[in-house]
Amino acid sequence: MKQRSRGPYAFPDAVPVDPVPAGTNLLVTGPSASGARDVAVALTLPRTDSEGTLLLSTDMGGRSLLDQFDEMAGDLPRDRVGIVDCTSSRDEHQRFDGRVAQIDDPGELLGIEIEFARLYETLAERVAERVRIGLFSVTSLLSHADFTTASRFVHMLTGRVIATGDVAVFVADADVLDRRELDAIESYCDGCIEVRNEAGNTRELRVQGLDGQPEMWTPFVLDL
Amino acid sequence: MGHGLVCCVLPDADEQRTVTALLTSELDVSVVSCSSIADAIETLDHRAVDCLVTAFELPDGTGTELTARLRELSPDTGCVLYTDADRERVTDAAGSAYLAQHVDSSRSRAGDRLVQLVDAAMRFRTNTAYPRHEDESDRIAELDRFAFDDPSLHAALRRVTELGAVYFDVPQTSINVVGENSLEYLACTGAEGAAIPRERSICTYTVLGEGVTVIENVQTDPRFRENGIVREMGIRWYAGCPLRTRSGNPIGTVCVYDEEHRSFSDTDERFLRLLADEAMAWIETLGTEGDRPAARALPEGYQ
Numbered sequence: 001m002k003q004r005s006r007g008p009y010a011f012p013d014a015v016p017v018d019p020v021p022a023g024t025n026l027l028v029t030g031p032s033a034s035g036a037r038d039v040a041v042a043l044t045l046p047r048t049d050s051e052g053t054l055l056l057s058t059d060m061g062g063r064s065l066l067d068q069f070d071e072m073a074g075d076l077p078r079d080r081v082g083i084v085d086c087t088s089s090r091d092e093h094q095r096f097d098g099r100v101a102q103i104d105d106p107g108e109l110l111g112i113e114i115e116f117a118r119l120y121e122t123l124a125e126r127v128a129e130r131v132r133i134g135l136f137s138v139t140s141l142l143s144h145a146d147f148t149t150a151s152r153f154v155h156m157l158t159g160r161v162i163a164t165g166d167v168a169v170f171v172a173d174a175d176v177l178d179r180r181e182l183d184a185i186e187s188y189c190d191g192c193i194e195v196r197n198e199a200g201n202t203r204e205l206r207v208q209g210l211d212g213q214p215e216m217w218t219p220f221v222l223d224l
Numbered sequence: 225m226g227h228g229l230v231c232c233v234l235p236d237a238d239e240q241r242t243v244t245a246l247l248t249s250e251l252d253v254s255v256v257s258c259s260s261i262a263d264a265i266e267t268l269d270h271r272a273v274d275c276l277v278t279a280f281e282l283p284d285g286t287g288t289e290l291t292a293r294l295r296e297l298s299p300d301t302g303c304v305l306y307t308d309a310d311r312e313r314v315t316d317a318a319g320s321a322y323l324a325q326h327v328d329s330s331r332s333r334a335g336d337r338l339v340q341l342v343d344a345a346m347r348f349r350t351n352t353a354y355p356r357h358e359d360e361s362d363r364i365a366e367l368d369r370f371a372f373d374d375p376s377l378h379a380a381l382r383r384v385t386e387l388g389a390v391y392f393d394v395p396q397t398s399i400n401v402v403g404e405n406s407l408e409y410l411a412c413t414g415a416e417g418a419a420i421p422r423e424r425s426i427c428t429y430t431v432l433g434e435g436v437t438v439i440e441n442v443q444t445d446p447r448f449r450e451n452g453i454v455r456e457m458g459i460r461w462y463a464g465c466p467l468r469t470r471s472g473n474p475i476g477t478v479c480v481y482d483e484e485h486r487s488f489s490d491t492d493e494r495f496l497r498l499l500a501d502e503a504m505a506w507i508e509t510l511g512t513e514g515d516r517p518a519a520r521a522l523p524e525g526y527q
Contacts, residue, residue, distance in 0.1 A: 107320070108320075109323050110314065110318050110322055110324070110326075111315045113323065113324075113325065113326050114311045115311060117325075117326040117337075118331075121328055121333060121337070125331065147446050147447050147449075147450065148321070148353045148423055148451075149320075149323055151354060152323050152352065155351070155352055156323070156350055156351060159344040159345065160340075160344070162348060162350070163341055164337075178445075178446045180445060180446065180447055181446050181447065184355055184429075184447065187355030187356075187432065188355060
């Protein structure tokens with residue numbers, strides 16, 4: 001079987017998270033305005049020409065999600081990005097017109113799994129030796145599917161990441177998600193990055209569950 | 225894990241041969257080859273497989289039908305749909321709660337991907353709908369150290385559940401083993417139950433915790449509100465404590481349930497922990513092969 005690079009995945013200098021081994025699954029969570037989503041975007045950006053990004057957008061249109069990436073890091077190279085757009089928006093302007101699969105219901109998990117697998121292979125065949133995967137967001141997924149099925153979906157996805165030696169980032173809104181659901185999802189991941197916004201102007205994060213990472217609250221400014 | 229067993233249901237003989245050769249050369253597995261749903265069900269009814277790999281188009285139905293059947297028999301078993309069928313055809317044939325991993329068989333790296341997913345599904349049990357204990361292999365190995373067929377053990381555990389029912393004044397208490405794929409009742413007061421899949425069991429989550437788990441309203445807990453078994457049992461309030469071996473592995477639970485909300489004091493928590501300790505002491509004494517003769521030396525009424 002053809003072996004892929006199993007080296008660690010590094011992150012932008014502005015994010016105080018050390019590189020993680022290939023096959024790592026990360027939960028990124030925090031209150032709604034904490035900046036957790038921005039951290040997840042930063043962690044999912046491709047860092048080398050051999051990396052691609054595959055996004056599952058369940059809580060906003062693929063186009064809008066791509067705009068978030070562009071706003072933070074300049075234009076994301078379109079040939080190395082795939083999006084499974086799972087929103088039910090019929091507004092075609094919201095659709096990403098590049099490498100995209102459209103699912104009209106974030107609860108249609110089998111359809112998402114199929115399109116994810118296909119887009120993954122497309123990226124792997126053409127441009128990306130390694131893929132950064134982002135699920136935006138677990139919160140939306142759990143609100144559209146029963147817990148058992150959604151839980152199995154996330155577990156399967158983490159297993160795929162372990163198997164293929166990629167890295168995945170799962171975003172969850174701690175204000176919306178029940179703590180017990182969050183704990184279950186966290187159990188599937190290797191580590192959890194908690195984000196908070198102290199006094200509304202100082203963003204901080206800490207990493208739980210990963211060796212050698214900052215466990216204390218560390219301030220950061222996302223200037224990419 | 226040790227040697228695994230994969231069931232491959234691929235009607236195309238050439239594809240079957242290719243996939244079988246690939247899996248057996250790359251992984252420590254044996255492959256059972258089947259060509260139809262009927263053929264596969266015959267196998268699955270008699271043999272526990274670690275992973276199912278199936279085409280979508282089968283002579284007597286679809287791979288989604290077969291996988292759904294396997295999920296009924298064994299919800300935690302890895303399932304991979306190996307197909308290039310259109311998404312709409314696959315999703316139309318599947319129920320809303322249906323889920324299996326997917327490999328597009330038309331892709332250049334389909335074989336590699338199949339090997340990777342089958343390997344992960346078997347080694348890490350990544351198809352379960354619930355988190356597993358961080359030391360699950362150790363936990364199961366330690367659980368396998370015990371035998372639970374001694375009537376004296378069941379009688380002793382039954383007394384422990386009765387103590388719980390009297391103290392808490394609840395209709396249902398149970399002592400359970402949380403196995404690799406299912407929860408089995410060792411002793412109950414109130415409704416007797418057959419083994420249930422772990423994904424349907426509240427105790428699946430209790431063994432993940434450090435101490436006593438209390439759920440004030442099971443019916444509104446997002447993990448269980450759509451759980452038919454919990455609804456049928458009429459459980460609203462739940463408290464459970466892990467049964468820990470001497471080395472600290474949680475092999476099961478003692479739990480009490482009520483149909484109504486109730487308070488739970490520190491003293492109540494202490495009593496539930498005592499019940500768990502008592503149950504585990506009996507299991508260590510009467511459930512270990514080497515200690516069995518001791519059971520015969522117990523005073524009359526304790527056997």
